Amino acid sequence: MITMKDFKTEKATWCPGCGDFGVLNALQKAAVDLGIHPDDIVVVSGIGCSGKISQHFGSYGFHSLHGRSLPVAQAVKLANKDLTVIAAGGDGDGFGIGMGHFIHAMRRNVDITYVVMDNHIYGLTTGQASPTSDVGFNTKTSPYGTVEAPIHPIQLALAQECGFVAQGFSGNIKQLTQLIEKAIWHKGFSFVNVFSPCVTFNKVNTYDFYKHELVNLDDDDTYDPHDRSAALARVTGRENVVVGLIYEDTTRSSFEDATYGFPEEAIAKRDWALSREELAELAATFR
Amino acid sequence: MKDIGWKVGGKQGEGIDSTGEIYALAMHRLGYFVFTYRHFMSLIKGGHTNYKIRVADDMVRHHGDDTHVLIAFDQATVDHNWGELVDGAIVIYDQSSFQATPPTAANVHLFGVPLTDIARETGGPIMKNMVAIGVTAAINEISPEEFRPIVEDKFSRKGQKVVDSNMEALRRGHAYYQEHFQVHFPVPAKPVLAAGADHLYASGNQATAFGALAGGCRVLAAYPITPATEIMYWVLKYFPKYGGVVLQAEDEISAINMAIGANFAGARAMTSTSGPGFSLMMEALGLAGMSETPVVIVDVQRSGPSTGLPTKTEQSDLNEALYGTHGEIQRIVLTPRTVEECFLFVADAFNLAERYQCPVIVLSDLYLGMSYQSIAGFPLDRVRIDRGKLVADADLVGLSPFQYQRYDPSVPDGISPRALPGQPNGRYTALGNEHNGIGLEVEDLETRVVQVDKRARKLSGFKHESGVSVDGDANARFAFIGFGSTYGVLEEARARLAAEGVIVKHIHFSRVGPFPTEPLHEAMAGVDRALVVELNSTGQLASLIRQHAGYHDKLASCLKYNGDPILCKEIISRSHEVFPAEVLNA
Numbered sequence: 001m002i003t004m005k006d007f008k009t010e011k012a013t014w015c016p017g018c019g020d021f022g023v024l025n026a027l028q029k030a031a032v033d034l035g036i037h038p039d040d041i042v043v044v045s046g047i048g049c050s051g052k053i054s055q056h057f058g059s060y061g062f063h064s065l066h067g068r069s070l071p072v073a074q075a076v077k078l079a080n081k082d083l084t085v086i087a088a089g090g091d092g093d094g095f096g097i098g099m100g101h102f103i104h105a106m107r108r109n110v111d112i113t114y115v116v117m118d119n120h121i122y123g124l125t126t127g128q129a130s131p132t133s134d135v136g137f138n139t140k141t142s143p144y145g146t147v148e149a150p151i152h153p154i155q156l157a158l159a160q161e162c163g164f165v166a167q168g169f170s171g172n173i174k175q176l177t178q179l180i181e182k183a184i185w186h187k188g189f190s191f192v193n194v195f196s197p198c199v200t201f202n203k204v205n206t207y208d209f210y211k212h213e214l215v216n217l218d219d220d221d222t223y224d225p226h227d228r229s230a231a232l233a234r235v236t237g238r239e240n241v242v243v244g245l246i247y248e249d250t251t252r253s254s255f256e257d258a259t260y261g262f263p264e265e266a267i268a269k270r271d272w273a274l275s276r277e278e279l280a281e282l283a284a285t286f287r
Numbered sequence: 288m289k290d291i292g293w294k295v296g297g298k299q300g301e302g303i304d305s306t307g308e309i310y311a312l313a314m315h316r317l318g319y320f321v322f323t324y325r326h327f328m329s330l331i332k333g334g335h336t337n338y339k340i341r342v343a344d345d346m347v348r349h350h351g352d353d354t355h356v357l358i359a360f361d362q363a364t365v366d367h368n369w370g371e372l373v374d375g376a377i378v379i380y381d382q383s384s385f386q387a388t389p390p391t392a393a394n395v396h397l398f399g400v401p402l403t404d405i406a407r408e409t410g411g412p413i414m415k416n417m418v419a420i421g422v423t424a425a426i427n428e429i430s431p432e433e434f435r436p437i438v439e440d441k442f443s444r445k446g447q448k449v450v451d452s453n454m455e456a457l458r459r460g461h462a463y464y465q466e467h468f469q470v471h472f473p474v475p476a477k478p479v480l481a482a483g484a485d486h487l488y489a490s491g492n493q494a495t496a497f498g499a500l501a502g503g504c505r506v507l508a509a510y511p512i513t514p515a516t517e518i519m520y521w522v523l524k525y526f527p528k529y530g531g532v533v534l535q536a537e538d539e540i541s542a543i544n545m546a547i548g549a550n551f552a553g554a555r556a557m558t559s560t561s562g563p564g565f566s567l568m569m570e571a572l573g574l575a576g577m578s579e580t581p582v583v584i585v586d587v588q589r590s591g592p593s594t595g596l597p598t599k600t601e602q603s604d605l606n607e608a609l610y611g612t613h614g615e616i617q618r619i620v621l622t623p624r625t626v627e628e629c630f631l632f633v634a635d636a637f638n639l640a641e642r643y644q645c646p647v648i649v650l651s652d653l654y655l656g657m658s659y660q661s662i663a664g665f666p667l668d669r670v671r672i673d674r675g676k677l678v679a680d681a682d683l684v685g686l687s688p689f690q691y692q693r694y695d696p697s698v699p700d701g702i703s704p705r706a707l708p709g710q711p712n713g714r715y716t717a718l719g720n721e722h723n724g725i726g727l728e729v730e731d732l733e734t735r736v737v738q739v740d741k742r743a744r745k746l747s748g749f750k751h752e753s754g755v756s757v758d759g760d761a762n763a764r765f766a767f768i769g770f771g772s773t774y775g776v777l778e779e780a781r782a783r784l785a786a787e788g789v790i791v792k793h794i795h796f797s798r799v800g801p802f803p804t805e806p807l808h809e810a811m812a813g814v815d816r817a818l819v820v821e822l823n824s825t826g827q828l829a830s831l832i833r834q835h836a837g838y839h840d841k842l843a844s845c846l847k848y849n850g851d852p853i854l855c856k857e858i859i860s861r862s863h864e865v866f867p868a869e870v871l872n873a
């Protein structure tokens with residue numbers, strides 16, 4: 001039996017009250033619920049306050065570069081398909097410097113889960129505007145308010161036909177845990193954007209703000225998360241306050257399933273040495 | 288060694304490449320040693336392109352300075368290549384489309400053949416290339432039938448009719464030349480191949496890809512770029528069969544991070560690129576160094592900086608390979624000299640990367656990567672797979688979580704055994720932040736120094752192959768020094784000077800990092816003057832030698848950086864300037 005104790009690590013270094021504690025907690029609970037041993041999980045994170053999650057989660061981890069968690073994570077999965085691979089990071093990490101990888105990871109559809117701790121701010125670098133900051137948001141780098149339109153990660157994911165799109169709130173660990181479980185369960189690339197308040201540098205997108213504003217699609221029986229255009233219509237203009245399972249497409253094949261010759265057995269576990277005969281046979285193709 | 292130089296040129300998109308390929312392969316299959324060099328431009332249609340094939344009765348590792356036979360589909364080809372024609376050379380031009388004029392007076396046979404008109408009669412104007420090959424067969428005094436196997440190889444899947452009309456075009460070209468002209472450049476007598484030796488036709492890029500597969504690589508992540516893309520093509524063809532996966536990454540930043548991730552997870556992974564892509568990889572190169580993750584990076588150099596000359600060769604990424612990325616990391620930089628070494632070094636790069644848990648950079652270049660040549664086989668027997676220090680499951684038994692010291696600084700050689708994700712009790716987080724023994728991010732000053740020193744120990748006293756080869760008379764007072772792909776041309780230059788009575792030894796680097804200081808000192812014993820030959824404008828190798836080994840008063844440089852590969856005669860003429868006359872004449 002896997003329990004929360006199996007994921008015990010040193011206390012996280014986030015500010016007291018930071019939303020990332022909730023995300024960490026939900027991730028660990030999801031792993032426990034799914035019965036996945038921490039030895040069989042790799043959490044790959046980028047750089048940012050959120051990026052520390054790979055150190056705190058308690059599994060194997062790779063605390064990579066700012067914006068590069070997704071390339072590392074996809075390759076970890078392809079190298080050893082028996083692992084459960086989670087990429088995680090911040091909004092700047094994923095939608096700023098790492099945006100290109102995000103879109104292409106959705107195209108590629110490797111079977112990993114991507115969790116973004118979206119606090120609409122650059123936390124680790126002490127409070128600059130982020131790609132998801134609202135227009136007019138005052139930060140150290142936007143003293144007169146940001147003028148750039150924010151990225152809409154959910155709409156972007158829907159437009160890119162991402163096979164699993166969900167949004168959670170770190171103040172609702174129960175729902176977030178369920179969403180992450182479903183995401184891990186989903187075959188192919190799954191994306192969970194999480195409102196994870198930065199209590200130190202963002203005084204707008206706060207716990208209070210979310211408690212009052214959030215609309216929970218999981219409570220809405222009339223909402224069908226398998227209809228992509230309905231999903232797009234539903235989140236457009238309010239993606240900042242919608243949580244729940246937004247969209248899932250179970251028909252898309254993962255990269256692994258769709259790739260010709262993709263090995264049945266985990267690459268990392270195979271014996272790669274070619275016999276003298278195999279080498280000679282390959283050499284003969286050069287005659 | 289006897290050889291002839293043959294070249295076909297025209298506008299890009301006119302079938303020049305396939306003409307060159309057919310001729311080269313035919314000569315190779317006849318048992319000759321060929322070396323090819325494609326001159327091309329970064330556009331798809333138009334622009335001058337040519338394909339040089341050197342045909343020899345012994346192994347050659349250079350496309351040769353001279354051209355004996357030139358097939359010209361336009362006047363630009365005549366103008367562009369006029370200077371390299373030998374005395375008495377034959378130029379065949381396509382009389383159907385232009386009347387060639389000699390750019391300067393020279394002893395050259397300018398023969399018009401209605402290549403396109405003959406082609407039209409046999410199946411269509413695109414067949415002009417086959418007519419040209421027929422003409423070549425006549426000049427070379429070989430029967431057109433000798434080309435049949437290649438023609439069948441190339442066209443049989445399009446049907447017998449296509450094979451027949453191509454053979455007909457070839458025969459007609461042959462007959463036309465026989466009828467109208469009397470001058471010939473026969474190919475040398477067929478070489479007798481050594482017993483047991485293979486006779487293969489490969490490019491450095493193909494050898495690189497084959498080496499990767501042989502060395503256990505099963506993940507290639509790359510982004511298309513000339514002149515490295517062919518590595519992807521070859522791997523794509525064979526990986527599915529051997530259980531590998533190829534990722535066309537969204538950019539080179541992704542490509543190298545993918546290669547790092549796959550290696551971390553326990554696979555052998557590589558990325559292949561050229562200058563612009565290599566520049567994009569710099570931050571992640573540091574990540575591999577800091578997180579002690581093995582990774583293999585192949586940089587097929589081209590003319591830089593920036594987009595530079597995308598279709599031209601250069602050896603100017605030496606400094607970047609040795610010093611690129613901020614901060615200080617351990618790395619190994621290999622510079623294969625030949626196609627065979629592309630194979631062997633890339634295969635071995637995975638061993639080195641795992642053994643030393645650091646990035647290994649293999650510096651090839653456009654010239655070595657894209658030139659096809661005949662070789663006497665690959666060194667298959669020298670391929671090994673050595674995974675370096677991996678933690679045994681047994682050593683992890685009984686450990687509580689995060690007791691395993693992935694970055695244990697107490698190991699004497701600095702190389703702390705790796706656990707692989709999925710291994711029970713081996714959990715740790717690999718990271719680019721400075722860290723302590725168990726992989727926790729720390730900022731304390733003492734740990735920092737301990738870990739920097741730990742990593743530095745990994746390559747101190749590095750012992751592997753010597754990294755420096757010496758050819759020629761050990762007592763010579765002159766030396767050539769080069770690295771990587773210039774090996775072949777330097778060997779020819781050495782032989783040419785020897786024929787003039789000038790004894791030169793040839794010192795060549797097949798590894799530049801860790802720098803083989805001792806082997807270089809040994810090689811330099813007795814040398815008064817050394818000419819450092821390299822394809823860049825600042826003399827990067829010469830600077831590196833001065834930095835590590837001195838010889839400030841002994842080194843002179845021979846530099847080329849116009850994008851063309853260096854010629855033997857350019858090295859000879861620089862030698863005459865640099866090696867003092869009294870010794871030259873002694």
Ligand SMILES: Cc1ncc(C[n+]2csc(CCOP(=O)(O)OP(=O)(O)O)c2C)c(N)n1
Binds near residue numbers: 048117
């Ligand atoms: C290439 C690079 N550029 C800049 C930085 C500095 N940097 C570190 S974290 C960060 C932004 C963090 O914001 P976010 O990704 O939203 O994470 P958060 O701290 O908010 O969780 C920046 C700019 C870096 N580490 N690397």
Ligand code: SF4
Binds near residue numbers: 018050197199201
């Ligand atoms: S600065 Fe913000 S994001 Fe960073 S740990 Fe503190 S509360 Fe969390």
Ligand SMILES: [Mg+2]
Binds near residue numbers: 090117121
């Ligand atoms: Mg943030």
